[in-house]
Amino acid sequence: MSALTIKATNSWLILISLTLLSLAVSEWVENPAMMILFVVLAVIIKGRSIVDIFMGLNTAPVVWRRLLLSYVIVVPAIIGAVIVWL
Amino acid sequence: MSKEQRHRHEKRKLLFFWLINNNLISGTQNAYTSERKALLVCNTEIFEVLSRVVKMVHEHLLTNVTREPVSEELPGDFAMWLFILMELTVFAIFFISFATMQNLYPAIFGTGKSSLHPVAGLICTLALITSSYFVALAGIRLRQGNESRCSLFLAAALMAATVYLITKFSEYSQLIQAGYDLSTNTFYTLYFFITFFHLMHVVLGMVILGYMLHRTRQGAYATGEHSGFESGASYWHMVDLVWIILFPIIYVIH
Numbered sequence: 001m002s003a004l005t006i007k008a009t010n011s012w013l014i015l016i017s018l019t020l021l022s023l024a025v026s027e028w029v030e031n032p033a034m035m036i037l038f039v040v041l042a043v044i045i046k047g048r049s050i051v052d053i054f055m056g057l058n059t060a061p062v063v064w065r066r067l068l069l070s071y072v073i074v075v076p077a078i079i080g081a082v083i084v085w086l
Numbered sequence: 087m088s089k090e091q092r093h094r095h096e097k098r099k100l101l102f103f104w105l106i107n108n109n110l111i112s113g114t115q116n117a118y119t120s121e122r123k124a125l126l127v128c129n130t131e132i133f134e135v136l137s138r139v140v141k142m143v144h145e146h147l148l149t150n151v152t153r154e155p156v157s158e159e160l161p162g163d164f165a166m167w168l169f170i171l172m173e174l175t176v177f178a179i180f181f182i183s184f185a186t187m188q189n190l191y192p193a194i195f196g197t198g199k200s201s202l203h204p205v206a207g208l209i210c211t212l213a214l215i216t217s218s219y220f221v222a223l224a225g226i227r228l229r230q231g232n233e234s235r236c237s238l239f240l241a242a243a244l245m246a247a248t249v250y251l252i253t254k255f256s257e258y259s260q261l262i263q264a265g266y267d268l269s270t271n272t273f274y275t276l277y278f279f280i281t282f283f284h285l286m287h288v289v290l291g292m293v294i295l296g297y298m299l300h301r302t303r304q305g306a307y308a309t310g311e312h313s314g315f316e317s318g319a320s321y322w323h324m325v326d327l328v329w330i331i332l333f334p335i336i337y338v339i340h
Contacts, residue, residue, distance in 0.1 A: 004226045012219040019211050019333070023204060026338045039334045046330050054222045055323045056161045056316075064160055064167065075178045076331060082185040083339060 011053040018042040033084055040080040047072025162317035170324045173287070177328045180280045184335055187272055198273030199340050201266065206257040207337030210250050211329060214288075217246035218326035221295070221319050224302075228312060233302055240299040243322070247292050254285055277336060284328060291325045294318040 001009075022042045029035040051072060052058040057065040160167055188195040224239035258278075261267075268278045298318045301307065307315055 002226065002230070005223065008219060008222045008226065011222075012215065015215045015219075015330075016212065019208070019215065022334060022338050023208060026334075026340065036339055039338055043331055043334055047327060050218065050323055050327050050330065054218050054326070055320055056225070060160050067171070071174055071178070072327070072331075075181060079181055079185045079331075079335060082182060083189060 007053055011049040014049055015046050018046050036080045036084055040076045043076040044073050047076070162315075162320045163313055166317040166320055170320060173324060174328070177284075177331070180276075180283070181331060181335055184276050184280060187276060191272055194271050195273050196340065198271065198277065199336070201261070201264065202277075202337060203257065203260075204337050206253050207333055209253045211333045213246045213250040213253065214326045214329050217243045217250070218323050220246060221322050225312075225316065225319050228302070228307055228315060233305065233308065236307075237299055237302045240295055240302060244292060244295050244299070247288060247295070250288060251285070251292075254281070280332065281336070284325070284332060287325050287328070291322045294321060 019042075022039050025038045026035055029038065048069060051065070051068045055068070057068055220239045220243035224236045224243065227233075227235040227239060261274075266274050268275050295318065298315055301314070
C-alpha cells in the first residue's frame with residue numbers, strides 16, 4: 001500500500017469517525033453551546049482533511065490552499081456563532 | 087510548558103469561560119451563587135478535557151498532514167477552481183441564511199428538524215465521504231499508471247453516490263407523503279431548496295464521474311495528461327465538502 005493510499009485511508013477513517021461522533025454528541029450533550037462547539041470543530045477538521053488529502057491541495061500553491069482552508073474554518077464558525085449568539 | 091504557552095493557555099481559558107458563561111447563565115443576573123460556583127468548577131474540568139482533545143487533534147494533524155513540497159500548479163484546470171470557489175460562495179450564503187432563519191424561528195425549525203430522520207442524513211454522509219475516498223484512490227491509481235484499478239474505484243464511487251441518491255429520494259418521498267412540501271413553512275422551503283440544489287450538484291458530479299470512467303476505459307489518460315480527470319475529481323470533492331457542512335446544520339444541530 002503506497003503512502004498516498006495510507007493517507008487517503010486515514011482521512012476517510014477520520015471523516016467517518018468524526019461524523020459518527022458528531023451525531024452521538026448531538027444526542028448526548030445537553031448544553032447547546034458545547035454541542036455546537038464540538039460539531040463546528042469536527043466540521044473544520046473534516047474540511048481540512050478533504051482539502052488537504054482528497055483535493056490534494058497539500059501540495060498546491062499556498063494561496064489556493066489557504067483560500068479553501070479559510071472557507072472550511074470561517075463558514076462553520078460563522079454558522080455556529082449565528083446559531084448561538086445572534 | 088513554557089511561559090508563553092502558559093500565557094496562551096490562560097487566554098484561551100478566559101475566552102472559553104466568557105463564551106460558556108454568556109450562554110449558560112445569561113439569564114442569571116444574581117451575584118455569585120453556589121450554582122454559579124459549581125458551574126465554573128464544572129467548566130474548568132470541561133475546558134481541561136477539551137484542551138487535551140484539541141492538543142491531540144492538532145498534534146495528529148501536524149504529524150499526519152505535513153506540508154509536502156509545493157507544486158507550481160493546481161490539480162486540474164484553473165477554470166474549474168474558479169467555478170468551485172463560486173459554488174462554495176453560493177452554498178455559504180445558503181448556510182448562513184439557514185442558520186439566521188433558525189435563530190429567528192426556533193420553534194418552526196425545531197419541529198421541522200424533528201420530522202427529519204437523522205439516520206437518512208448519516209447514510210447520505212457516509213455514502214458521499216466513501217465516494218470521495220474512492221475518487222481519491224482512483225486518482226492515485228491513475229498517477230501510478232494502473233488504469234484498470236482506476237476504473238474500478240470510479241465505478242465504486244458511482245455506486246456509493248447512487249446510495250446517496252436513493253436515500254435522498256426516499257427521504258423526500260416520506261416527507262411529501264407526510265404532507266410536507268416547499269410551501270409548508272420557512273424550514274421546509276429552505277430544507278427542500280438547499281438539499282435539492284445540492285442533489286443537482288451530485289447528479290452533475292455523477293455525470294462527470296461517468297464520463298471520467300468512460301475516458302479511463304478508452305485509455306485517454308494513458309498519455310500522462312490528467313488535467314481533465316483532476317478537474318472532475320476536484321468538483322466531486324467540492325460536492326462532498328459542501329455536504330460535510332450541510333449535514334450538521336440540517337440534521338445534527340438542534
